[in-house]
Amino acid sequence: MSLPIAATDVAVMWDHLYWFLVWLSVFFFVLVVGTMIYFVIKYRHQKKQKPVFITGNHTLEVIWSIVPLLLVLIVFVWGYVVYRKMIHAPPNSLEVRVIGKQWLWQFQYEDGKTTVNELFVPVNQPVKLIMSSEDVIHSFFVPDFRVKQDVVPGMYTSIWFEPTVPGRHQIFCAEYCGTSHSQMLADLYVLSEGDWAQWKAGKKLNLKTSRISMSNVPSPTLAEQGKKLMLQKGCVACHSDDGSPRPGPTYKNLFNSKVELANGQVVIADENYLRESIETPQAKLVKGFGPLMPTFRGIVSEEEINAIIAYIKSLK
Structure with a gap:
């Protein structure tokens, strides 16, 4: 049994949990099957031997209830700790x-x-x-x-x-x-x-299988591409990037802020909210603004949406 190389710290943590479960399963498989074989041989039917009637054993019943419970709790807590680490990206990512x-x-x-x-x-x-x-x-x-x-x-x-x-x-x-x-x-x-x-810096790396070809001419950042797109698409006619009032909400300090909607609901302006506002602007109208914006679904590509969101995120 082998796993691919563990190339991150989280991968190492998952592997530790995986092998714990594997060897725990092996241990109990051997224990249960070995005990079963022992009892089959020791207590097999024999002539002139009357079987003993057993009413139960409270100690054993407590042990085989508590031990599995503790093991399940250990696996749950262990898995939860690794899962939390896996889903929360550091702020400097x-x-x-x-x-x-x-x-x-x-x-x-x-x-x-x-x-x-x-x-x-x-x-x-x-x-x-x-x-x-x-x-x-x-x-x-x-x-x-x-x-x-x-x-x-x-x-x-x-x-x-x-x-x-x-x-x-x-x-x-x-x-x-x-x-x-x-x-x-x-x-x-x-x-x-x-x-x-x-x-x-745009220099070609010595990677045998690399298909990338980079020039030394600097390309605009993703946020700069987004700013250019917003000018081309006419977004700046209704949305400002400096907080000044316009027919639509400003982009200044918008990302990850709390936004109050026309229906009284409060949402966080994360990537999915911004994407939905571009593709389906009527779905979550901001309080104080009318349904003026048309849908841009099918008009802007995935690459363009990413660039626009990168620009909005830069306006802090």
Whole structure:
């Protein structure tokens, strides 16, 4: 029995829990089967021997009730602790936007770079992936990191990891998504500090299988791309980026703030709220504003939505 290499701290924690469950199962399997075989032999039917009538044993009944309960509680608490660590990304995480589409993975970085089927991340730094699908449900799976998360059309899901082993790691789609599902693969490169600095500067890395070609011309950041898009799409006619009043709510300090809706409900302006407001603006009208904004569903692409949200997040 063997597992893929554990290339993150969380992967090591999951492996410890996994092997605990495996060996616990082996122990009780041997105990139960061994005891059963012993009793079958020792208390087999024999002539001229009258069987003893047993009414029960309270001590044994307490033991085989309490011990399993304690073991289940240990596994539950252990799993809960690891799960909490797995789902809460540190605030200093590097954010990368991931778009799943038949049958490839596209990655957008905060500095404006975009790669296809290759994800580059630094070693020993937390990385948060904010993911969406352009067509059907996919599932982002990195066995070496022990992370898997569904990637769903029309909403954002996220995972995070902190890679500890430099090198190449395989990305799979773990949700059947059509005829070429098995070919929806990508490479995840964990780079040393020096290689990461070179890659960010646009220099070509010495990676034998790398298909990326970067020039030394700096590209606009994802937020800068979003600002340009909002000018092109006419968003600035109704929304300000400095808090000044306009027909629509301002983007200034909007991200992760509490927003009061026309129906009295209060929501948090996270990525999914912003996405919904772009695609279905009438779904959650902000208090004090009318239903003026048309839907942009099908007008802006996944890449453009990610850029616009990155710009709104930068307006703090």
